[in-house]
Amino acid sequence: MRRCASAIGASIMTKYLIGMDIGTTNVKSVLFAEDGTKIAECGKEYPLYLIKSGWAEQNPEDWWQAAVETISCVIRDSGVEKSQIAGIGVSSQAPTLIPIDQGGNVLRNGLIWMDRRSQPETDFLEREIGSAKVKSITGNRIDPYYLSSKILWFKRNEPELYKKTYKILQINGFINYKLTGAVTTDIAHASLMGVYDVRRNQWSEELAELIGYDTELFPQVYQNDSIIGTVCESAAKLTGLSTSTAVVCGTVDGSAATLEAGAVDVGDAVEMTGTSTVLNICTDEWRDPGLLFEMYHGLKDILMLCGANSTTGACLKWYRDNLYHKESCEAREGESSFDAMNRLAAKSKPGSNKLIFLPYMAGERSPIWDSYARGAFFGLSLNTGKEDMIRAILEGSAFGLRHNIDEAKKIGAPIRELRSVGGGSKSDIWLKIKASVLNMPIVVPDISTGAPFGDAIICGTGLGIYQNPGKFAKEAAKIKKIIEPDTKWNERYNELYEIYLSLYQNTKRDFCQLAEIE
Structure with a gap:
């Protein structure tokens, strides 16, 4: 697994923050002054692959390339020195299935929230476990929207790729990994994955065992505002960010937009x-x-x-x-x-x-x-x-x-x-x-x-x-x-x-x- 050195100083001179939202149709990056003033904004669209009825995928590399371009754009257009950008926070559409191997390579296109191909797996889980049981642990029902059934579909239909899977990331977790090398997820995304115990604040070993997979597939869960690292050298070269810029764990787009409002x-x-x-x-x-x-x-x-x-x-x-x-x-x-x-x-x-x-x-x-x-x-x-x-x-x-x-x-x-x-x-x-x-x-x-100002506040x-x-x-x-x-x-x-x-x-x-x- 790729790792980038990260060190957060005891004190960071704060001037500007970047809020980024990875939506279903586009990435939007916005640079804010710490008083909330919007300095520069940039967006970029990418494809949505509706392969057949009920199937919806996107290429994680499209998200990353759009993130790189929009970050570079707001830095260039604003004229702000990269050393003045104290941090970046990322939100995203959710939940999404993004499997990576131990080398950090994406194994397949992401199955986004809109994908409902796992209805047969949902029906199976409803029969074998039941929504009442799942609700008592996760707070939510069984449905193809959540990752519990999507992962089961992945295991049943693409077993060779499933065997190679080291971790399952969310979209902002994937962008954060590309920015820092840290494998993480935030508590808001975890609560939508269908296997997180919201009252104990941990992955449910019981549910994972009942469904048929290991909680080792899931990253460590952090609070939305937790600093997970700084921008690594490779990401800094691509985006124009400084290696001293902090990256927070981030959140779901709806959570960020609610805060923004x-x-x-x-x-x-x-x-x-x-x-x-x-x-x-x-x-x-x-x-x-x-x-x-x-x-x-x-x-x-x-x-x-x-x-x-x-x-x-x-x-x-x-x-x-x-x-x-x-x-x-x-x-x-x-x-x-x-x-x-x-x-x-x-x-x-x-x-x-x-x-x-x-x-x-x-x-x-x-x-x-x-x-x-x-x-x-x-x-x-x-x-x-x-x-x-x-x-x-x-x-x-x-x-x-x-x-x-x-x-x-x-x-x-x-x-x-x-x-x-x-x-x-x-x-x-x-x-x-x-x-x-x-x-x-x-x-x-x-x-x-849309959400970037909420991301900046969390950051x-x-x-x-x-x-x-x-x-x-x-x-x-x-x-x-x-x-x-x-x-x-x-x-x-x-x-x-x-x-x-x-x-x-x-x-x-x-x-x-x-x-x-x-």
Whole structure:
């Protein structure tokens, strides 16, 4: 296993921090001054390999190359001396299966959170162990989303590669390994792997034995803000970073985005819409999450009750890539395709001309947990226009968010305030639809990098820059605007929401039968 010498001095002159988020579609690196001022930002996209229905992979080297390029970019564009960059914190989409051998070589493409090929293994684990047992240890259910079933699929279907596996990393753990040579994972990622005992704060030997693998496969678990090393020489040459720059363990993208939004108190809630939509509600105790799930916040001693819709932004991107035409959508000079689509959606009336969209285009996580569910337009007619289809996608994703919030209310989770971050928060029409579907105001913070600012706060906490990171995050997340619900829209959406819920229940069996057809 490659090792890079790391030494953290007793005192580091702190001036700048890099927050990096590895998303499903792109890497974003942002350089911040320690007072929270954004200095430079850079992003780079990479491919998503949808090999067959329900399969979703990415190449870890694509993540690393994008990380190298974006770090180099923000250093170059900012003009900041590398010696002034005190630390870097990385968050990522989660969870992901990344097996490496003893030499640190990646053995296969990563199976990302969206991959649901391990449904047969999930069914096996449900029969042999049961979700009740798994929930009592991990806090969460059995599902292809988690790594417990993905690893079992890997062992069953690629046994030769499995035998060569030394450790299984998460995405930010892989980037951290490339930066420092240290093999680690953070507590937030560990809580989503399906084999971590959240009450004992250790890997569950019992579950690993029942499933059929060894906990030696998993790296040592660190707190999100733990310093795991400094940038090694090889990574420094590639990125332009200094070998004195510290690397903290990092966290899950949703945890970082929740912190960025200033949500740190019980009842604070954040919805983050990018490829998917994730709802995070701050709590102070592990509970039975019902049809939702739980994980750690970016700061110590804070937990989150979470809901996740898998393909909200991805559905909009699908429409853009397959059905959008610049001319027919009347795109204006210099206007992005998404801006043109938002403008078109605003032309359609609430309810999209009685068109309802199920946003399950890669199966779904909470609250239905169904690998076989698929997207559907219901109510198409000869009067349906492109503006109706686009708006229906926005409304369908808002219904999915409401479904998760309704489940949170059922188990008594308080929602004091809902904030919106991520790419979806840049769409005024989407925000208005969400506020009206939920019948509650949506608060949009002024800073919305997606997750990197949260990463920088976690990094600065580990370095001792922020003595009260929760207070700092709240003060930094100044309110940009508050989107109020429209009462008339809400009345229409209440009617359509009931149909939205019944549509899935009435087609659930058909989706399953469709999946069985080769």
